[in-house]
């Protein structure tokens with residue numbers, strides 16, 4: 001029962017793609033969520049990609065619920081959710097940020113991890129396996145920087161939530 005199942009956001013590139021590849025190489029199952037997919041990850045039979053825009057908060061609960069239903073999680077030693085996806089933008093002073101830009105940024109970097117965590121716990125509560133949630137933060141959640149108020153605030157919020 002050493003094989004684990006990981007649901008990871010932001011697997012199309014960067015840290016999420018690299019982390020997924022490391023876990024797949026170790027024989028684990030990975031379900032990746034991002035708008036685009038990584039060609040490299042699609043080559044692994046234990047990788048499943050879900051194309052989804054995390055700024056759409058309404059669809060997150062049905063998404064997690066269907067992922068958990070489709071996976072035979074009792075066959076795994078552990079199920080983990082890794083909230084990795086985030087967006088840096090808007091990178092400008094707050095008075096130049098539109099409400100749409102701020103809403104999108106906070107939805108992807110802060111609200112989506114909270115909803116995914118809530119629904120992941122709720123929909124996997126009946127299972128006897130070990131469960132973990134990991135949220136990827138940043139030094140920006142502690143150290144403010146000019147023109148980065150949305151990103152820094154989202155990461156500070158994510159720190160408090162975690």
Ligand SMILES: NC(=O)c1ccc[n+]([C@@H]2O[C@H](COP(=O)([O-])OP(=O)(O)OC[C@H]3O[C@@H](n4cnc5c(N)ncnc54)[C@H](OP(=O)(O)O)[C@@H]3O)[C@@H](O)[C@H]2O)c1
Nearest residue numbers: 010011012013014015034035036053054084085086136138
């Ligand atoms: N890189 C660093 O130096 C660094 C430093 C500190 C903390 N971090 C943190 O580490 C994590 C990963 O960073 P990274 O540099 O690897 O990021 P990245 O290369 O920019 O990749 C971001 C990932 O998030 C996904 N994403 C962005 N917006 C999305 C949306 N609306 N819906 C679904 N997926 C979305 C992207 O996929 P799509 O575009 O295909 O949707 C992509 O796969 C982030 O939480 C970041 O804050 C990174």
